Amino acid sequence: MSSALAVNYAAVAAAAERLRGVAHHTPVLTSAQADAISGARVFFKCENFQRVGAFKFRGAYNAISCLSEEQRRRGVVAFSSGNHAQGMALAARMLGVPVAIVMPSDAPAMKLAATREYGAEVILYDRATGDREAIAARLGAERGLAVIPAYDHADVIAGQGTAAKELFDSVGPLDYLFVCTGGGGLLSGSAIAAAHLAPDCVVIGVEPEAGNDAQRSLRSGQIVHIAVPDTIADGAQTQHIGKLVLPILQAHVRDIVTVSDDQLRRQIRFFAERMKIVVEGAGALAAAAVMNRLVDVAGKRVGVIVSGGNIDMALFAECMARGAAEV
Amino acid sequence: MSSALAVNYAAVAAAAERLRGVAHHTPVLTSAQADAISGARVFFKCENFQRVGAFKFRGAYNAISCLSEEQRRRGVVAFSSGNHAQGMALAARMLGVPVAIVMPSDAPAMKLAATREYGAEVILYDRATGDREAIAARLGAERGLAVIPAYDHADVIAGQGTAAKELFDSVGPLDYLFVCTGGGGLLSGSAIAAAHLAPDCVVIGVEPEAGNDAQRSLRSGQIVHIAVPDTIADGAQTQHIGKLVLPILQAHVRDIVTVSDDQLRRQIRFFAERMKIVVEGAGALAAAAVMNRLVDVAGKRVGVIVSGGNIDMALFAECMARGAAEV
Numbered sequence: 001m002s003s004a005l006a007v008n009y010a011a012v013a014a015a016a017e018r019l020r021g022v023a024h025h026t027p028v029l030t031s032a033q034a035d036a037i038s039g040a041r042v043f044f045k046c047e048n049f050q051r052v053g054a055f056k057f058r059g060a061y062n063a064i065s066c067l068s069e070e071q072r073r074r075g076v077v078a079f080s081s082g083n084h085a086q087g088m089a090l091a092a093r094m095l096g097v098p099v100a101i102v103m104p105s106d107a108p109a110m111k112l113a114a115t116r117e118y119g120a121e122v123i124l125y126d127r128a129t130g131d132r133e134a135i136a137a138r139l140g141a142e143r144g145l146a147v148i149p150a151y152d153h154a155d156v157i158a159g160q161g162t163a164a165k166e167l168f169d170s171v172g173p174l175d176y177l178f179v180c181t182g183g184g185g186l187l188s189g190s191a192i193a194a195a196h197l198a199p200d201c202v203v204i205g206v207e208p209e210a211g212n213d214a215q216r217s218l219r220s221g222q223i224v225h226i227a228v229p230d231t232i233a234d235g236a237q238t239q240h241i242g243k244l245v246l247p248i249l250q251a252h253v254r255d256i257v258t259v260s261d262d263q264l265r266r267q268i269r270f271f272a273e274r275m276k277i278v279v280e281g282a283g284a285l286a287a288a289a290v291m292n293r294l295v296d297v298a299g300k301r302v303g304v305i306v307s308g309g310n311i312d313m314a315l316f317a318e319c320m321a322r323g324a325a326e327v
Numbered sequence: 328m329s330s331a332l333a334v335n336y337a338a339v340a341a342a343a344e345r346l347r348g349v350a351h352h353t354p355v356l357t358s359a360q361a362d363a364i365s366g367a368r369v370f371f372k373c374e375n376f377q378r379v380g381a382f383k384f385r386g387a388y389n390a391i392s393c394l395s396e397e398q399r400r401r402g403v404v405a406f407s408s409g410n411h412a413q414g415m416a417l418a419a420r421m422l423g424v425p426v427a428i429v430m431p432s433d434a435p436a437m438k439l440a441a442t443r444e445y446g447a448e449v450i451l452y453d454r455a456t457g458d459r460e461a462i463a464a465r466l467g468a469e470r471g472l473a474v475i476p477a478y479d480h481a482d483v484i485a486g487q488g489t490a491a492k493e494l495f496d497s498v499g500p501l502d503y504l505f506v507c508t509g510g511g512g513l514l515s516g517s518a519i520a521a522a523h524l525a526p527d528c529v530v531i532g533v534e535p536e537a538g539n540d541a542q543r544s545l546r547s548g549q550i551v552h553i554a555v556p557d558t559i560a561d562g563a564q565t566q567h568i569g570k571l572v573l574p575i576l577q578a579h580v581r582d583i584v585t586v587s588d589d590q591l592r593r594q595i596r597f598f599a600e601r602m603k604i605v606v607e608g609a610g611a612l613a614a615a616a617v618m619n620r621l622v623d624v625a626g627k628r629v630g631v632i633v634s635g636g637n638i639d640m641a642l643f644a645e646c647m648a649r650g651a652a653e654v
Contacts, residue, residue: 272605318644
């Protein structure tokens with residue numbers, strides 16, 4: 001079945017070569033308390049320390065690197081109000097490639113400013129009336145720009161898989177690997193890496209309880225579309241997984257479990273208080289599944305991808321305060 | 328002059344051997360934004376990821392390890408309501424050594440619980456009427472326990488110096504090294520390591536503006552005693568530096584600069600928002616000196632020790648919220 005998949009391990013390994021010395025080789029942290037709570041030996045791969053604060057830089061840089069010289073001269077376009085926007089903007093600047101990012105006009109001023117700071121052209125659209133995907137496609141056609149979507153793209157998926165590759169390279173075989181999922185780029189790339197580097201490793205996806213479309217898609221074998229889920233895991237507020245993603249999940253992911261926002265808030269606080277790291281909602285998904293023992297991992301060696309740290313500071317402060325009241 | 332100092336580099340190197348595989352080899356983080364703000368190339372040695380959340384574990388473990396077997400059988404005693412207490416408690420447990428910690432009866436319940444969780448016997452005293460140093464000394468005499476003070480002890484200083492040693496070993500020579508100081512254990516140990524591993528490196532101590540006793544002591548050549556300083560850097564609320572510390576500072580530290588609590592709050596927020604790490608007040612001292620350009624480090628390679636991450640979550644949330652209002 002693997003031969004039919006959009007991405008193979010060779011593509012992940014090639015992406016890792018392209019990212020060498022360019023992406024941060026992020027640290028792997030451990031915590032005696034996390035081990036005690038989960039009953040497992042847990043290795044946290046900290047992509048919150050990645051450039052732009054999230055794993056997204058990996059896929060963006062790899063995808064732009066794979067374009068022809070001619071295409072890189074013309075430029076690229078992406079639509080995102082989140083980490084993919086900043087990943088694309090930084091990667092394009094590093095590679096000297098013109099980049100346009102389609103963002104909603106009501107996006108937080110700080111995010112617009114950050115994207116522009118990286119040198120990207122920001123194209124605003126009205127969220128109520130516009131279709132960002134169509135706008136990006138039209139820009140692509142008019143200006144000859146390559147559209148780089150956030151997850152449903154082979155080179156993006158291969159790039160995201162390099163985080164898991166680094167984790168296995170650092171700590172050796174694992175019994176389980178937990179990875180958050182929105183559109184499924186990180187999960188599918190991680191699963192490709194795991195299947196090759198640790199064939200016995202069970203890969204589990206984790207998504208917000210408020211929007212379990214990936215879980216339903218994997219279980220039904222068909223891509224399920226949902227309304228924008230109401231969750232603090234804004235990095236996982238996707239409405240459906242990618243077309244290239246589903247076959248990879250079917251081949252290499254055992255199951256997808258869900259986590260509540262309350263569990264995320266507690267996990268964010270645990271990360272800050274006990275492990276001294278700042279993690280965003282989506283970044284806490286995989287860890288929350290392990291720490292709440294949603295899967296029996298007692299005595300096992302468990303990898304957890306901490307996908308990003310770009311949390312709104314007001315929400316972050318709220319998680320700290322809420323936790324304080326509970327104790 | 329070096330020959331007269333209480334600690335030499337061989338003692339730091341021996342401590343590093345004892346700590347190998349026992350203490351965490353903490354990561355060194357860099358930040359393009361920190362470089363832009365400071366004008367330098369900054370390497371952050373993250374001791375907030377150390378066991379018990381601060382560098383103190385290093386000195387405690389080294390000091391207990393250096394005791395005779397007979398003394399280790401009898402046990403140790405320390406007085407501290409901060410990171411040294413937990414460092415001693417954990418190190419003693421790992422080495423199978425009985426430990427008593429003298430703590431004020433009004434210490435936060437969480438800190439008392441954490442110290443007991445590590446297996447330490449907690450001896451409470453009344454802060455208004457008791458003298459913790461005298462209580463520890465009496466306990467030491469009565470039970471034959473070795474008193475391990477928080478900083479004025481050669482084996483403690485040597486242990487603390489291993490963090491700077493790891494930093495130099497990781498990133499090579501530096502032009503400047505900034506280190507926070509309370510009693511001066513970390514600063515003096517770091518200075519010993521720097522003098523050997525990077526003789527041209529200028530070592531700068533950093534302390535809270537509210538209590539500049541170390542600065543005055545270094546400049547006057549005499550240990551200055553002050554009232555407990557009012558600062559959010561509770562890890563640096565010492566009233567004087569150590570007797571063994573001063574000669575080392577005189578030999579190897581260029582100057583000591585001071586940082587305000589406002590600068591610390593902004594630095595704590597920068598660490599959280601931009602670098603995704605949780606840092607306590609004292610842990611932010613050295614970085615705040617660099618980011619506020621208190622010393623001209625333009626174009627230089629600069630090491631910063633981030634000493635710990637054990638910040639009260641309410642204070643931490645307040646730093647986040649205050650920053651949000653400012654932006």
